[in-house]
Amino acid sequence: MSKINKELIVMQVKQGYSEVYMYKPTLIITPKHLRNKKVFVDFLKGTSANWKDGRYFFRSEEGTFAYFEIRDGKINLRRVANNGKKDLIWQKIKF
Numbered sequence: 001m002s003k004i005n006k007e008l009i010v011m012q013v014k015q016g017y018s019e020v021y022m023y024k025p026t027l028i029i030t031p032k033h034l035r036n037k038k039v040f041v042d043f044l045k046g047t048s049a050n051w052k053d054g055r056y057f058f059r060s061e062e063g064t065f066a067y068f069e070i071r072d073g074k075i076n077l078r079r080v081a082n083n084g085k086k087d088l089i090w091q092k093i094k095f
Contacts, residue, residue, distance in 0.1 A: 008065055013055035023051070027058060029065075034093045037077070044068060044075050057087075065089055 007028055010021040024047070033043045048056070048070055057067040066089040067078040080086055 006060070008058040008060050011057050011059050013057065018057070021051075021056065029058070034089070037093060040066075040089070040093060041075050041077060044077070045073075048075070049073075060088060062088060 007026045010024050010027050011018045012021040027047065029043075033040055051070055053071050055067070055069045058065040064081065064087050066087050067081070069076045069078075077089075078087060079090060
């Protein structure tokens with residue numbers, strides 16, 4: 001897997017497709033954001049404070065790094081994709 005300090009592309013999920021999120025097209029996640037799930041979700045809350053409710057994911061060269069939904073200011077972080085694979089974040093985050 002590529003280095004964590006690499007830029008990830010922020011994608012917004014729309015009905016039937018996804019596109020680069022125009023207000024925040026890239027994001028850098030560092031090891032300090034991956035200490036545990038709570039730290040990562042707090043980082044997402046701070047980063048996405050002004051984002052619209054909806055579904056988003058971070059795309060890396062290897063695939064989907066993290067997929068989450070924002071609803072009423074709350075973050076719901078997905079663990080497993082529809083195809084049964086875990087998102088890459090679960091390989092990096094410490095529990």
